[in-house]
Amino acid sequence: xxxxxxxLTKECSSTEKSREKVLNPWVDITETDxxxxxxxxxxGVAEEDIDITFHDHxxxxxxxxxxxxxxxxxxxxxxxxxxxxxxxxxVTEEVQRDxxxxxxxxxxxxxxxxxxxxxxxxxxxxxxx
Numbered sequence: 363x364x365x366x367x368x369x370l371t372k373e374c375s376s377t378e379k380s381r382e383k384v385l386n387p388w389v390d391i392t393e394t395d396x397x398x399x400x401x402x403x404x405x406g407v408a409e410e411d412i413d414i415t416f417h418d419h420x421x422x423x424x425x426x427x428x429x430x431x432x433x434x435x436x437x438x439x440x441x442x443x444x445x446x447x448x449x450x451x452x453v454t455e456e457v458q459r460d461x462x463x464x465x466x467x468x469x470x471x472x473x474x475x476x477x478x479x480x481x482x483x484x485x486x487x488x489x490x491x
Contacts, residue, residue, distance in 0.1 A: 383445035385427070387471075398457065398475040402449065405469035406430055406442055412471065414464055421451045421462075423471065 387402040404412070404425055412425040425447040430440070453459075453475070461476040 383443060385443070385445045385447045387423075387447050387449060389449060397477055400451070400473040400475065402447075402471040402473075403469065404447055404466070404471050407447065407466070407469070407471075409466050412464075412466065414462075414473070416453070416459055416462065419453050421453050421473075421475075423447065423449045423473075425471075 387404050389400060389402045392399045392401075402423060404427075406427045407425045411427070412423070414424075415422045427442075427444050427447065429444040430442060456478050458476045458478045461474075463474045465472045
């Protein structure tokens with residue numbers, strides 16, 4: 363298992379029961395020397411409709427998508443349905459929570475999770491009293 367796989371693992375189960383359609387966006391997780399990069403396909407979702415939270419080492423991505431309307435056209439066949447996007451990932455201690463950044467461009471959400479610097483042992487000097 364690679365370092366990136368150890369750091370983020372899919373956690374799909376949810377205790378929330380809803381009749382609302384829940385969409386599970388496709389996600390890729392890649393790694394650089396300094397960060398983990400998560401990209402999620404979220405076509406038709408606006409920036410203001412995305413909610414990303416981090417709590418108890420769980421990164422949650424939620425968003426809502428409304429029906430697409432095309433002026434002067436009636437839907438004939440639609441695969442990009444309206445609904446709610448939801449994905450959860452368990453994040454280990456290796457990530458700097460304060461440095462997580464998110465951008466949305468052309469229907470792709472990109473999260474950058476900077477890796478935490480390793481903790482270095484500190485030598486403590488003993489003083490005579």
